[in-house]
Amino acid sequence: MTNKKVYITRRIPKPGFDKLAEGFEVDFYDSDDAIPHQVLVDKLKTKRYDALLCMLTDQIEKEVLDAAGPQLKIVATMSVGYDHIDLQECAARNILVANTPGVSTDSVAELTVSLLLMTARRIQEGVSAVRSGQWGDWKPKWLCGTELTGSTLGIYGLGRIGFNVGRRLKPFGFSKIYYVDVQEVSYARDIDAQFTDFEGLIKNCDFICVCCNLTPQTRHMFNKESFKRMKKNAILINTGRGGVIDHDALVEALKNGDIQAAGLDVTEPEPLPKEHPLVAMNNCVILPHMGSNTWDSRNAMAEIAARNCLAAISNKTPEGIVFV
Numbered sequence: 001m002t003n004k005k006v007y008i009t010r011r012i013p014k015p016g017f018d019k020l021a022e023g024f025e026v027d028f029y030d031s032d033d034a035i036p037h038q039v040l041v042d043k044l045k046t047k048r049y050d051a052l053l054c055m056l057t058d059q060i061e062k063e064v065l066d067a068a069g070p071q072l073k074i075v076a077t078m079s080v081g082y083d084h085i086d087l088q089e090c091a092a093r094n095i096l097v098a099n100t101p102g103v104s105t106d107s108v109a110e111l112t113v114s115l116l117l118m119t120a121r122r123i124q125e126g127v128s129a130v131r132s133g134q135w136g137d138w139k140p141k142w143l144c145g146t147e148l149t150g151s152t153l154g155i156y157g158l159g160r161i162g163f164n165v166g167r168r169l170k171p172f173g174f175s176k177i178y179y180v181d182v183q184e185v186s187y188a189r190d191i192d193a194q195f196t197d198f199e200g201l202i203k204n205c206d207f208i209c210v211c212c213n214l215t216p217q218t219r220h221m222f223n224k225e226s227f228k229r230m231k232k233n234a235i236l237i238n239t240g241r242g243g244v245i246d247h248d249a250l251v252e253a254l255k256n257g258d259i260q261a262a263g264l265d266v267t268e269p270e271p272l273p274k275e276h277p278l279v280a281m282n283n284c285v286i287l288p289h290m291g292s293n294t295w296d297s298r299n300a301m302a303e304i305a306a307r308n309c310l311a312a313i314s315n316k317t318p319e320g321i322v323f324v
């Protein structure tokens with residue numbers, strides 16, 4: 001045990017916690033719920049922590065970093081996404097930022113495929129019909145959905161997750177797969193995906209999976225104007241970040257028939273209030289940000305986040321380093 005100190009903003013799976021507790025003094029917010037911002041700020045003022053292990057629900061910005069003090073070496077988030085961390089503020093203070101890439105690729109890709117199938121084949125409506133006693137005689141035109149076979153697929157963000165979504169969806173027999181990213185990537189060939197620009201994606205695709213990070217460039221890319229230019233039968237799936245889609249515009253697009261349906265595992269805001277118009281819409285399937293909710297992923301995410309803290313405290317480069 002060294003005199004180094006780590007603060008964790010939530011209870012985390014045991015493999016991560018134990019790794020830190022072996023060598024450091026560890027304090028944590030003893031709850032499964034998010035730590036209130038002010039509680040975090042106040043807590044960080046009470047001790048000089050060397051590492052902060054946070055969640056995607058914690059806004060790590062100037063006030064938090066000021067409270068933490070100059071000895072803080074790393075902000076390690078237990079997530080792939082890091083849009084909740086002010087990277088510039090961290091860089092200005094020489095604080096490393098690290099995430100947990102790789103270990104939730106399969107879980108998020110599997111959930112993306114599930115959500116796409118659920119939305120395309122109207123599974124949510126089918127399940128509620130059975131539960132509410134609406135299942136009557138077999139009807140030729142009831143709950144008819146859309147087949148993947150022969151359709152065009154678009155992937156917005158062909159990183160690890162986007163690629164693995166493509167790899168899983170390819171055997172369904174799409175006629176063409178398009179992708180958008182900041183540049184062409186060679187591994188796209190493995191799934192026969194063709195690079196296109198945003199316009200090409202929205203004009204040509206029957207299904208679009210959003211698998212990117214939230215950045216100033218991707219924020220509200222799917223908005224009123226883009227929905228108008230999408231195919232009327234398009235189905236939009238989002239397992240990246242809610243902020244990539246303008247939700248007010250999505251409500252209108254789904255109501256007006258500018259697009260056919262949407263499946264969202266991430267929303268803006270989160271949680272999405274149950275009164276939000278999207279929640280009641282039959283052509284919108286909403287899940288509660290559960291892409292990486294498997295024990296394999298969550299244990300591994302906690303472990304990597306812990307290893308990232310360990311590395312930074314030992315003056316080594318964390319494996320999940322985020323370059324600013």
Ligand code: DGY
Pocket residue numbers: 056078079080081082104289290291292293
């Ligand atoms: C991530 O790792 O960023 C995911 O959104 C968590 O489920």
